[in-house]
Amino acid sequence: MIYFVQGDLIKNKAQEGIAMTTVKAIEVSHLTKKFGNKTVVDDISFEVQPGEVFGLLGPNGAGKTTTLRMITTLLKADAGQVKIFGHDTVKEGRLARSMFGLTGQYASVDEGLSARQNLMIFARLNGLSRQAAKQRTTELLTEFSLEHSADKALKNFSGGMRRRLDLAVSLITRPALIFLDEPTTGLDPRTRTQMWTTIRQLVQQGSTVVLTTQYLDEADALADRLAVIDHGKVVKMGTPAELKQQVGGTKLAFTVNEQTEVAAAVKLLAAQVSGAVQQTGQQLRVSLKQLAQLTPILTALTQAKITISQLSVQEPSLDDVFMALTVGKN
Amino acid sequence: MNTATMAYRNLLKTVHNPDQFMDVIVQPVMFMLMFGYLFGGAIAGGVHAYLPTIVPGILIQTMLSASSGSGSQIREDLDSGVFDRFKSLPMAHIAPLAGQLFGDILRLIIATITSLTTGYLMGWRPTVGFGWIIVIGLLAILTGWALSWLFALVGLLAKSAGAVQSFSLITMLVLSFMSNAFVPLKSLTKPLQVIAHLNPVTYVITAIRQILATGSWTHEALLVLGFDILIVAIFAPLTVWAYDRN
Numbered sequence: 411m412i413y414f415v416q417g418d419l420i421k422n423k424a425q426e427g428i429a430m431t432t433v434k435a436i437e438v439s440h441l442t443k444k445f446g447n448k449t450v451v452d453d454i455s456f457e458v459q460p461g462e463v464f465g466l467l468g469p470n471g472a473g474k475t476t477t478l479r480m481i482t483t484l485l486k487a488d489a490g491q492v493k494i495f496g497h498d499t500v501k502e503g504r505l506a507r508s509m510f511g512l513t514g515q516y517a518s519v520d521e522g523l524s525a526r527q528n529l530m531i532f533a534r535l536n537g538l539s540r541q542a543a544k545q546r547t548t549e550l551l552t553e554f555s556l557e558h559s560a561d562k563a564l565k566n567f568s569g570g571m572r573r574r575l576d577l578a579v580s581l582i583t584r585p586a587l588i589f590l591d592e593p594t595t596g597l598d599p600r601t602r603t604q605m606w607t608t609i610r611q612l613v614q615q616g617s618t619v620v621l622t623t624q625y626l627d628e629a630d631a632l633a634d635r636l637a638v639i640d641h642g643k644v645v646k647m648g649t650p651a652e653l654k655q656q657v658g659g660t661k662l663a664f665t666v667n668e669q670t671e672v673a674a675a676v677k678l679l680a681a682q683v684s685g686a687v688q689q690t691g692q693q694l695r696v697s698l699k700q701l702a703q704l705t706p707i708l709t710a711l712t713q714a715k716i717t718i719s720q721l722s723v724q725e726p727s728l729d730d731v732f733m734a735l736t737v738g739k740n
Numbered sequence: 741m742n743t744a745t746m747a748y749r750n751l752l753k754t755v756h757n758p759d760q761f762m763d764v765i766v767q768p769v770m771f772m773l774m775f776g777y778l779f780g781g782a783i784a785g786g787v788h789a790y791l792p793t794i795v796p797g798i799l800i801q802t803m804l805s806a807s808s809g810s811g812s813q814i815r816e817d818l819d820s821g822v823f824d825r826f827k828s829l830p831m832a833h834i835a836p837l838a839g840q841l842f843g844d845i846l847r848l849i850i851a852t853i854t855s856l857t858t859g860y861l862m863g864w865r866p867t868v869g870f871g872w873i874i875v876i877g878l879l880a881i882l883t884g885w886a887l888s889w890l891f892a893l894v895g896l897l898a899k900s901a902g903a904v905q906s907f908s909l910i911t912m913l914v915l916s917f918m919s920n921a922f923v924p925l926k927s928l929t930k931p932l933q934v935i936a937h938l939n940p941v942t943y944v945i946t947a948i949r950q951i952l953a954t955g956s957w958t959h960e961a962l963l964v965l966g967f968d969i970l971i972v973a974i975f976a977p978l979t980v981w982a983y984d985r986n
Binding site for chain 2: 482483484504505507508510512514515518519520521522523524527531532534535536537563579
């Protein structure tokens with residue numbers, strides 16, 4: 411039963427971290443990396459609270475993966491400091507490494523081996539006894555619905571199965587902190603949704619998750635807080651809702667059917683909203699502070715007998731945020 | 741402990757991929773047959789007379805190519821991303837490397853047995869006792885293992901597995917042919933003799949031939965032993981350094 415001792419040991423370390431509210435899951439300060447004379451990561455700082463899902467969002471080549479590789483000790487930083495549950499990743503590397511699991515962008519499992527052998531070997535490398543490793547392997551195979559293909563060579567695995575195995579390997583020690591580098595890149599929509607469900611389950615079990623993604627819907631769906639990264643810098647940080655708010659409120663757009671009624675419609679809109687009315691031919695657009703403003707506008711239009719078509723109400727998406735923040739730079 | 745697990749991993753990989761053994765099985769058999777029957781008559785006046793020359797020669801040549809496999813294997817692992825996970829695990833940084841290199845000993849053992857058995861089947865009958873055959877086998881394996889650290893370093897510094905393979909092939913060809921592996925040194929032109937004398941492979945082969953001829957531990961064998969240890973002492977730390985830097 412050494413297994414439980416081992417598992418609890420690691421769990422306890424992590425829970426200690428969570429219990430002391432002052433200890434952040436991650437503290438990144440002034441992280442910088444240069445490749446040649448190109449600064450890939452430029453003075454990045456952020457903190458992640460225990461239990462949080464933190465997203466690093468940015469276009470290709472923005473420096474997300476480099477940042478993650480430095481945090482997870484795979485790459486030496488040129489400057490800056492990283493602490494994981496209060497432990498410096500340089501000075502206490504081994505201890506810091508024992509507190510997180512990492513799922514890289516490229517499936518970091520052994521192609522030549524079966525799923526069971528991969529899990530067994532990584533369990534042993536993580537310090538589990540043979541007996542404990544066997545038990546944990548069986549648990550994870552079941553949890554990730556891989557038990558039927560457990561002994562097949564990975565060569566015959568689909569992309570989704572490979573990612574699942576990869577994630578399973580990261581979870582062998584039940585780490586309190588999990589890093590996922592573009593967890594759904596290259597997956598089909600169905601397996602992508604499955605992956606999201608798995609990640610949400612991890613969060614429910616109390617794990618802290620840091621993920622990088624270039625998909626805005628993914629960040630929106632999963633992350634509690636986001637750092638938008640572009641050209642190696644954090645250009646914005648906040649909750650998805652906060653970020654969306656910065657780009658402006660709900661957008662209302664419609665087309666006035668009769669040319670002669672456009673001027674009257676503009677006047678009517680201007681009376682209802684504070685912002686400017688944008689006009690393109692017979693199409694009118696305004697920003698609404700609240701969705702509640704919509705009803706009076708529609709009522710006023712009806713009363714004035716102005717007929718409209720192609721009505722659309724659009725909530726701001728993270729795409730808008732992303733475009734606004736990284737526009738013209740890539 | 742972790743090194744043992746890593747070595748086990750490498751063994752499992754070879755079991756799943758038996759074609760990795762091709763180079764240590766097919767190559768020595770092929771070279772032994774080709775060289776023996778093609779050049780035996782011309783160089784030594786007959787296959788049988790040529791065998792004492794060529795068996796140690798092919799043995800060391802096979803060690804060279806088997807050890808160069810470590811380099812391309814490491815490069816492939818690095819490119820596949822699995823080393824990222826090894827590195828992020830709370831274990832000694834040398835373990836993945838050491839695991840690879842200890843796992844490769846099996847390949848070297850197979851290569852040695854294949855080379856010597858093929859020689860035996862072709863009529864090679866060493867006059868010394870079986871104990872000395874084990875000694876030369878171990879000396880060859882140690883040499884191959886020392887060289888695999890060197891090739892591991894090449895693997896870590898190279899850009900791709902393909903680059904490692906072509907470098908290894910050229911090194912293997914130059915080192916094995918520019919030596920006394922297949923021809924008596926006296927038959928070479930003066931400049932070539934100088935090169936062959938500088939070639940460490942010549943010393944290893946000479947040492948093995950001396951043991952086989954005299955049935956005793958020689959000064960040359962001691963030299964080779966020291967040389968092997970020196971290579972490991974130099975290249976093991978260098979390889980670990982390159983691994984950390986990667």
